[in-house]
Amino acid sequence: MRSFRAQLFIGAAITSLGVAGLASAQTAAPAAPTETIELEEIVVTAQKRSERLLDVPMSVSVTTGEQLLSAGISSTGDLGQISPGLVTVNNGLSFTPAVRGISSVGTSPGDETNVSLYLDDVYMGAPLAGLFDLKDIQRVEVLKGPQGTLFGRNATGGAVRIVTLAPSFTPRAEVSAGYGFDFKEVKLGAYATGALADNVAGSLNLYYTNNDGYIKGVAGNQGKRCGVNETFSTRGKLLFNLGDDLDVTLAADYSNRHDNALFALSPHNRQNGNRGNSAAVIAGPFEYAGGTQPIVDVEGGGGGIDANWQANDYLTVRSISAYRTVDGYYQTDTDRTNLPIGALVLPQYQDTFSQEFNFSGPGDDRLSWIAGLFYYHSKAGNPSFASYSGMPPTAPSSRTIATR
Template sequence: MQRLLAALCVSTILTTPAAWAQDNQTGQDADADSGEIIVTAQRRAERLIDVPISISALSGNALEQAGIRSTEDLTAVIPGLNFATNGAFAQPTVRGIGTTVTSAGNDANVAIYIDGVYQPNQIANFSDLVDLEQVEVLKGPQGTLFGRNATGGAIRVTTKRPSFTPEARLTASYGRFDDVRLTAFGTAPLSDKIAVSFAFLYGDDQGYVRNIGTGNRVADSNAMSVRGKILLQPTDRLEFILTASRSERSANPAFTLGVLNGNSNALRLPGSLQPVGPRQVSLSFDPTITVDSDQVSLNATADLGFAELSSITSYAKIVTDLVTDVDRTNLALVQAQVPGRQETWSQELNLVSQGDGPVKWFVGAFYYNDDSTNATIVNNGAVFNTIRQKTEAFAPFGEINVELGDLTLIAGARYNIEKKDYSIVRGPAAVLREQTFKTFTPRVGLRYAVSPNASVYGTFSKGFKSGGFDGILAAGALAVNPVFPEKVDAYELGFKFGKGRTSLSAAGFYYDYSNIQFQAFNPNAGGLTQVFNAAAAEIYGGEIEGSVEIATGFLIRGSVAYTRSKYKNFPGATIFCPRGAPAFGNASIPIGAINPCDGQRNLAGATGGELIRTPEFTASFGPSYRHEFADSGALDLSANAFYSGRFFWDPANRLEQPSYVLINAELGYTFPSQNLKVALWGRNLANELYSLYVTEAAAGDSIAYARPRTYGIRAELQF
């Protein structure tokens, strides 16, 4: 509790106004005149300042002005979020809580929702943001509100809904590296009870890295997505929205891996070509990450008077294929292909009270059925490994808020039941396992309304990430070990203020994080990676964010976050030391042995180290200015600067990402007709060199660098 209070003091001392909350209009329920921020984090539309959860909420306009085009870009505008890449896998980390697990059926521990539908596939969760209405990032465990795999928090993406007012928007953008991006959105009524909408995105670029092994440009991406919605309102108390989408994405920046600091046991073999600089790699082929996704969902709501009943039914089929050059050289030594397939059904029911009475409540139930498979094929040969994991989960949940004057009492709970069926086939060996995991995740808290525009709150909540299995080679035989759920106990104190276009929020938190699931190279597991319950950790810190309009049309937004993390107990971490010449690669240092890299005896693995992908300090600053001319034309200037302190990619804290600053900016002119806008944009304008993904193994260390300075022009047509 002392550290929680200290963290809150730190966050409130940081006086930079900040809330990458939203721009002056947020979502369809926002008050366009007051700039009031409306969120649905507690299953009902509420003012952000009334919700006792640390939330960052951003509108589509605010994201566009900040140069945010995809989910991984959210790092630059959300304090405490690192939307990390683990190869082809999206693994967002919030306040130090993230995952490294990538095997079939094992989800990330920051849950992602699109229009209320849970998105479990880590490979498919790198998505372009199109027809976007709003993004809400809920920080801290959301075990009661969003249940499974929300240990670190939840990211809720809301896209535009069909409207009975016709609207259309077309954009075309061209930038460095032949970056072409086309988007379209349109909505119109078909009758007085039916409206439809359609969204389209096409993106393509030629890559920013040269593969000297093939002579081609790599680290490129290609994406196409379509989404259609039908809104049916048969009465003023009943509504249905049917959504269908398809996306195809091929992008390989995270697999465009070069050798870090020359540490590779294959780089010096005869015939190996040596890349020069960070924008070259030497691979025997161009790696690929492809994702085909089809999803359909039906959202239904019924106004019962005393409460609103809602239902979300969804189905998704996602097919993936990953091909990577394991040895990181132009020599055809080791190629790995990982094809995968995932089918998911889910059903959620919610009953949410209505009215202005002193008691507000909701109850719900969630059902989830998932079938995930992936295989590993080495050097285009026989299938080395096939894993299939089926998950069936059910969870009832509910929460009640009782207002006693200015004080609100909060109590909620969720009971999670998950059955996992796991099978692994490796050569002639096959093993099947099943297990049921049950977890209770409560939430309690107090909220006090200091004024109509300000509140303070304190909460305690629990979160969990579902368990699973891992198949390894042990003593030459195939064995399957259970991986138990990871859990977190979270304490948070916070303050919120909002009036007009001025907002301020501060929060301090303390997490006791246990049974952490970790995936890492294990020299005792047949030379492969292994998933295991690795560690316990302690995390505490504070954040402040807000916005202020200092003059008409001149808005400033920003954030500062401090996160202190430590592995309290991680003796099982693999500790590597680079061998150096002539062998190169990494030597694994067992417990009790002297580590030649630092001369110290390895007594406790990574115990005492900082959690991976968790910078101690991050900050963002985003001014925007709009000047309207007498002829109805308008000039828009916006920028966003993001600072990340140094962090580590490995639990031993050997692979460091130094601190860096990203600067994005945009200058746009809207013509007097208000139908056409032309904008010049730039991203990473300081041309910072920083890592997108870093990984270690016995063979050496590998790195993929993020995109350098890019710039271009965009035209928008609205009518």
């Protein structure tokens, strides 16, 4: 076998030399004309103005909506798969991303991550609202490194900016559907945009997903499934062109997510203080043995007004007003076994209002400038806190959304 390989290699080398000699003996053919390849320009707003990505003096990773679709990225929790330096983390109900290792772990009401999350330039201050589906997306910009100059104190690690599609006066509609046989997963989506009047365009996005769960119940949960994800979300926009120098966009969105996979967990390597108890059943991988029904419910939404006014050739004024609200409810088994030892039931809420004004000059001159004002008000809390010992609840004691 060794001699055969050697002969084959030598033969290939001789053949290559022969071809090279023949090529050198021939008269050189005239060079083909060089083709000009034009690269598509990527326009971002990482510095709160429209600029070519090549002109932005910072580290920015940009992913288009088409790239998200082809990569199968369907939520903010998946963005770490395609953006180098970004790690997306769920800490309980909260979404706490990390950029270049900079992150935060606070999940109490009112806590905010130090990697800012923006949706259409609206600051998503509540980590509770950070995990959502990515539909009708134009692009996602990940700004790496401190961004305090333009994005404030809550961007010491970086910023994640999600830009959705603007309404178009050209009619367009898309419908998508998918089905997964293993867990009976259903995904349905629809998007439509078009002109509603001479100077008004609208868009509407709908998305729904549901599955039977990928975590098998054991012990008292025999025959039940966990890891169930049921999500409904919608977003609508109205664009008003009020002249050549003024346009106003009204936007509203709503989402309702039920996903108990976060609390259908088993101890790492089956390490649990109750493993010495003969009555304790500790679940294995993709199993759940808890004595409490795991629940993770998050409901939220908001609305806003985005107005752009080109005052003159030297001044552009932008106003962004937004109100957002989110409510969370979770219930978890704290000992991770079938024993009636402990459980936790905790509702949480956060309401925010923000108002931002940006004043900027032309960006193509030797001197470019931007100034702004930002107001932010947040109200958050845990209306109740229930820790159980003995016999924890197997069903929700209360599913009432957190009261203010």
